Amino acid sequence: MMGIPYKEFRIRVDELKSSLAEIRGLDVSIGYIVEEWEEPPGPTPFPSIATLRKWDHVLLKRYRPLYLPYCDLCCLCTYGRCDLSRDKRGSCGIGLSEQQSRLVTLVCAIGASTHASHARELLDKLIARYGEDTPIDLGGEVYVEMPITRLVTGVRPRTLRDLKIVIEYVERQIVQTLASVHTGQEGSWIDYESKVLHLGMLDHVALEVADVVQVASLNMPKADPNAPLVDLGIGTVDTSKPVILVIGHNVLPSAAIIDYLESLGIRDKIEVCGLCCTAHD
Structure with missing residues (x-):
């Protein structure tokens, strides 16, 4: 499989003198550096919309999908409403x-965008706080740290830096897929x-990125069979104390609140x- 394609590798030499040559203003940029690793490459790393279309x-x-329309109107553009x-x-x-x-595509794009946005926020803020070289360590018994990411992209991530190219791929594909919902862009239900x-x-790649980033950076349990369990259910809330309720994808504020209280x-x-x-979480 393909290793990490590092971006933005650049060497700049203002002046270099040797017995062989005198060089000034040398600027070398390399898009990606690919590290080979032991598994053979898969056939479809970083698949696009069309890559798996035949399958x-x-x-x-x-x-075949079964459609049970809850509405027989289209109201998605200024030509409508169309019956x-x-x-x-x-x-x-x-x-x-x-x-x-088309509506299902739109709804799925909304959901995938939400998870990708959450993963992007976690990745950017945790890199800013802990650094790009924070290792992806999920515990001694975890030998395949990110199976979905490996399968889809062919990337074996080692640090938070390695996930930047993964989340960029997800974001780019969501935008391209969402564009097909625009008026007149696609006319086939099967496509x-x-x-x-x-x-x-x-969506699954984005979810995995978000999950692994927080586990690797926020000192969450890592393959620990004896990790303490947290009670669930509304009956577990002690309303005799002041209550702080955090809703949705809000790991970073939650961690900050707990750290501050401690x-x-x-x-x-x-x-x-x-x-x-x-x-x-």
């Missing part, structure tokens, strides 16, 4: 099946559904709890 079509023809009921088509030529797939599968793959020595006097993802 998506095989799956989607075998397992797509009873096999009618919109001003751009789109039919109801294509419109339903929209292929893009849905592509977005689902990207620094003041009042951690046991304040109830910190979370909803959704923060509860698990």
Whole structure:
């Protein structure tokens, strides 16, 4: 498999004199440096929208989507609203099946963008705080640190720096896929559904990046079978104390709150709890 493609490798020499030559103003830039490693490369590292399209079509023809439209109108552009009921088509030529797939693509792009944005924020802020060379160490018993990232991109990450190229890939693909939702860009339901599968793959990569970054940087349990468990459920909240509730993708504020309370020595006097993802983290 392919190793880490490091970006922005640059050497600048203002002046160099030797017995062989005299060089001034030498500026060498290299886009990527690829480290080879022991596993053979896969056939589709960093796949684009079209890379797995044929295989998506095989799956989607075998397992066809069932559409149960909750709305037979299209209101996504200024040509509309367009009535797509009873096999009618919109001003751009789109039919109801294509419109339903288009909406699913849009919804999946929204979800993948949310997770990618969360992963990007974690990566940037934790690199700023702990440095790009922070190792990705998930514990002594973890030999495949990021299986989804390895599978999709062919990258074996060693440090936080190595994840920059991964999250950039995810962001670029989400933007390209979302562009297909624009009026008149795509007219095939099966190609929209292929893009849905592509977005689902990207979403899992982004989630893995976010999860690994916080585990590697915030001193979370690493392959520890004896890690203490946290009680879940609304009944576990001690409302006799002041309560701080953190909701959604908010690992960094949660960690900062707990660190601050511990620094003041009042951690046991304040109830910190979370909803959704923060509860698990």
